[in-house]
Amino acid sequence: MATAPGTAATGPTAGVDVLIAEDSRMQAKILQKRLTEAGHTVRWAENGQLALEMARERRPEIIISDIEMPVATGYEFCKAVKTDPALRTVPFILLSTLSDPIDIIRGLDAGADNYVTKPYEPDYLLGRMQALLATPLAESEEAAAATLEVSLAGQTFQVKAGRQQVLNLLVSTFENAVSKNQELVVANQELSVARDSLQKTNEELTSLNAEISRINAQMVRDLTAAAKVQRSLLPADDVSLPGLEIAWRYVPCHSLAGDFLNIFQLDEERVGLFVVDVSGHGVPSSLMAVTVGRFLTPKVSDSSILVRQGADGKVVVATPAEVATQLNHLFQADEFSGLYFTMLYGVLHVPSGRLDYAAGGHPALVRIPAAGGAPEFHGADGFPIAFVPEVEYGQQTLQLEPGDRIYLYSDGVPEAMDQDQEAYGDEKMAACLDAGRRGPLAGSVGSLLEAVEAWCQPKGPLDDVTILGVEWKP
Amino acid sequence: MDQFRRIQTGKKGDIFLVLFKDKKILDDTMLDEIRTELAQLLGKASGPDVLLDFSQVEFMSSAMLGLLGQLHRKISSGQGRLKMCGIRPEIFQVFKLTNLDKLFSIHKDAPTALATFT
Numbered sequence: 001m002a003t004a005p006g007t008a009a010t011g012p013t014a015g016v017d018v019l020i021a022e023d024s025r026m027q028a029k030i031l032q033k034r035l036t037e038a039g040h041t042v043r044w045a046e047n048g049q050l051a052l053e054m055a056r057e058r059r060p061e062i063i064i065s066d067i068e069m070p071v072a073t074g075y076e077f078c079k080a081v082k083t084d085p086a087l088r089t090v091p092f093i094l095l096s097t098l099s100d101p102i103d104i105i106r107g108l109d110a111g112a113d114n115y116v117t118k119p120y121e122p123d124y125l126l127g128r129m130q131a132l133l134a135t136p137l138a139e140s141e142e143a144a145a146a147t148l149e150v151s152l153a154g155q156t157f158q159v160k161a162g163r164q165q166v167l168n169l170l171v172s173t174f175e176n177a178v179s180k181n182q183e184l185v186v187a188n189q190e191l192s193v194a195r196d197s198l199q200k201t202n203e204e205l206t207s208l209n210a211e212i213s214r215i216n217a218q219m220v221r222d223l224t225a226a227a228k229v230q231r232s233l234l235p236a237d238d239v240s241l242p243g244l245e246i247a248w249r250y251v252p253c254h255s256l257a258g259d260f261l262n263i264f265q266l267d268e269e270r271v272g273l274f275v276v277d278v279s280g281h282g283v284p285s286s287l288m289a290v291t292v293g294r295f296l297t298p299k300v301s302d303s304s305i306l307v308r309q310g311a312d313g314k315v316v317v318a319t320p321a322e323v324a325t326q327l328n329h330l331f332q333a334d335e336f337s338g339l340y341f342t343m344l345y346g347v348l349h350v351p352s353g354r355l356d357y358a359a360g361g362h363p364a365l366v367r368i369p370a371a372g373g374a375p376e377f378h379g380a381d382g383f384p385i386a387f388v389p390e391v392e393y394g395q396q397t398l399q400l401e402p403g404d405r406i407y408l409y410s411d412g413v414p415e416a417m418d419q420d421q422e423a424y425g426d427e428k429m430a431a432c433l434d435a436g437r438r439g440p441l442a443g444s445v446g447s448l449l450e451a452v453e454a455w456c457q458p459k460g461p462l463d464d465v466t467i468l469g470v471e472w473k474p
Numbered sequence: 475m476d477q478f479r480r481i482q483t484g485k486k487g488d489i490f491l492v493l494f495k496d497k498k499i500l501d502d503t504m505l506d507e508i509r510t511e512l513a514q515l516l517g518k519a520s521g522p523d524v525l526l527d528f529s530q531v532e533f534m535s536s537a538m539l540g541l542l543g544q545l546h547r548k549i550s551s552g553q554g555r556l557k558m559c560g561i562r563p564e565i566f567q568v569f570k571l572t573n574l575d576k577l578f579s580i581h582k583d584a585p586t587a588l589a590t591f592t
Contacts, residue, residue: 280502280537338509338540342572361572384572387543411536411571421533423564 014039016133019060021051021077022095023069031064034122048072052080055087062129064093064116067103075110082111091132095120102153104173109157114172117180128172135168223255230286233260233293241271243350245471247442249449252464258285258341259410259464264298267315271348272298272306275466277362277410278341279384288331288339295330296323296345305330320345320358324382324393328360331386340386344408353400353472358393360385363411366430368437368444370403375430400472405441407433407448407470412463416452424455445469478511480504486525489591490516491584493527499534509541521552525587529560539574546578555579559587 018040022028025046032042043060045051049072051065063081067074074094081087094112096103107115114132116125150157230252239246246263258278266272276292278285297304300315305326310316318326323345331341344365346357357365357380364379380396400406409429416424432451436444445467452465484491492512496504516522524545528534542558549556557579561569569575581587 279540280535282502338505338537338544340540340543361574363571381573381576383574383577384539384543387540387574388577389547415568415571421564423567 016040016129017058017061018042018129019051019055019063020044021046021048021063021065021069021074023047023066027066031122031125034126038126048074048077048080051077055081055090056084059087060090062091062093062133064095064125064129066095067097075106078107078110078112091129093125093128093132095125102155104169105150105152105157105159108150108159108166108169113168115169115176116172117176132168226283226286227255229290230257230260233262233290235262235264239263241265241350243472243474244271244348245441245473246469247440247445248466248468249445250464250466251449251453251461253412253461254281256282256286257464258289259412259466260289260293261408261466261468262293262296263468263470266298266307266317266347269349269351270317271350272296272317272345273348273408273468273470274343274345275362275408275410275468276341276343277412277464277466279339281464284337284339288341292327292331292341295327317347319395320347320356321393321395324358324360324385324395325391328385328388328391328393332389340384342384342411344380346408348400348470348472350472351474353402353404353474355398355400355406356395357398358382358395360393361387363409363414365398366407366409366433367398367400368405368407368433370401370405375434377426377430402472402474405433405437405444405469405471407445408468409448410464410466412461412465413448413452413467415463416456416461416465418455419458424452428455441469441471478515480508481511481515483515486588489523489525489588490519491525491527493529494531497530497532499531499538501535502537505535505537505541508538509544512545516549519554521554522549523555523591524549524557525584525591526556526558527560527584528558528562528565529583531560531565532562534565534568536568536572539568539572542574542578555591557581557587557590559584 018035020028020031020042022031022044023046028044032044035042043054045054047069048065052072055063065074065077078092078094081090081092091113092111093114093116094107095118096107096115097118114128116128148159150159234250235248241263248261250259250261252259258281259276261275263271263273274296276289278288278292294303295305298306300307300309305323306318308316308318324343327343342360342362344357344359344362346355348355359380360382361384364377367376367378369376378396378398380394382393383391414424414426414429428451429448432448433444436447448467449465452461456462480495482493482495492515494508499505499508516524546556559581560583561580566575569578569580579590581590
């Protein structure tokens with residue numbers, strides 16, 4: 001609240017003996033400090049009863065009292081002062097929220113001289129105090145005051161107040177009203193400014209939204225382009241190699257994945273096949289996947305680590321162990337992102353059914369023997385690629401029988417979590433593949449994917465799911 | 475010493491004790507925070523001995539392994555030792571699947587792990 005004009009400027013009255021009745025220690029301290037600074041002597045009581053005792057002990061020159069207090073309210077305290085012959089002419093200021101018209105009548109009834117509405121500025125109160133001290137109440141007038149009966153809100157009050165007292169109260173009430181009105185006007189102006197600013201902000205938001213839509217559209221285009229590049233790492237949908245039946249499924253959990261797989265002819269007799277799983281998801285992982293993919297190409301080139309031109313002009317096929325070791329060398333542990341990948345890479349000699357393979361931290365492949373018998377897991381030791389610098393990877397050999405099926409997959413299959421965080425697991429996976437052994441290869445791959453997706457309901461898989469099935473049909 | 479959001483830290487002699495506070499270590503943002511906090515903790519130490527306690531962790535992504543690999547390489551290159559403890563079976567499975575149970579020094583609980591530092 002601003003200092004009301006005409007009150008603060010009233011003559012300098014210093015060294016006044018002030019008594020404060022206030023139950024809030026904090027409020028009292030603030031007021032006391034301000035009054036002391038203005039050169040007044042201040043006493044403080046935390047309730048009306050104590051305040052009355054202090055007033056009787058030494059007559060103050062002015063009293064400032066809160067209304068709501070435990071043990072004698074401001075009204076009771078005021079009434080006691082105003083009916084005490086020794087104290088009755090001490091000016092009494094009530095601190096009120098003036099939330100109800102009845103407060104004014106109650107104040108009059110109690111004999112208060114002035115109101116200051118809460119919350120108040122100490123300076124404003126100081127101005128009121130000085131104005132009140134400048135016009136002391138005449139003892140004679142007090143004595144001559146008539147008793148009036150006032151009805152308000154269904155209650156009758158016996159008000160005995162002098163003319164000046166009534167005038168003081170009315171003026172202070174009116175000042176309060178004027179001051180509140182000014183505050184309202186200011187608040188209204190501020191509101192109007194805020195509304196203009198809100199409208200401006202709204203316009204800016206609209207334009208920002210348009211900008212975001214534009215950027216978003218750009219990102220979607222970029223992602224689509226990137227996803228297309230990733231698709232180029234995968235086999236053709238109708239991939240077909242002599243002596244083999246092939247089926248594969250690949251479901252990235254984001255638009256960009258860290259998984260990829262491929263199967264292709266390396267030379268006249270050998271086929272290369274792999275599943276790679278780069279840790280993490282999204283752009284960094286997919287970029288690494290694309291980079292890894294450049295090296296895993298069956299075309300003789302500078303970048304291929306699978307095949308190279310021999311001295312005799314023939315194609316030389318690298319062993320799986322060489323491929324894993326070389327990849328680990330090329331992808332020196334990335335200190336910035338901590339990205340790494342797991343891989344199972346195999347070279348299948350189609351005429352003989354001999355599969356050499358190496359793995360780097362990758363789940364074991366599953367064989368479903370054509371002769372019957374339980375599904376077998378064939379894994380290989382080896383840390384994930386780009387995890388431990390300069391290690392040598394070993395390789396394993398698996399002799400296939402005609403009609404044998406092998407399945408390579410990413411950990412998105414066995415590690416798929418259901419609602420209770422339970423993993424799908426190797427056993428269910430093997431059982432699912434086993435159940436599909438009499439049907440077509442593509443059917444068994446499809447069934448496994450469906451089983452994994454069903455396992456993860458309702459949210460669906462949180463990881464990329466990649467499955468590559470191969471049947472040897474010499 | 476506990477000024478971190480993702481890890482709770484302590485010291486036993488010269489050994490840094492690190493407890494991961496999160497139940498789930500999943501997204502990249504969280505991994506970045508853990509990486510930063512570990513770097514702050516170990517920044518000045520050369521070849522420190524570190525014990526990572528996973529007893530609060532119920533689930534973690536495979537990307538967390540990458541972070542552990544970075545840490546392992548950094549600590550080993552400085553002649554320090556990195557050990558881990560309190561790993562639940564479900565999470566141990568992630569280590570096993572990637573053969574990393576053979577790379578990392580993994581112990582049942584903190585007292586068992588601490589005893590192996592001597």
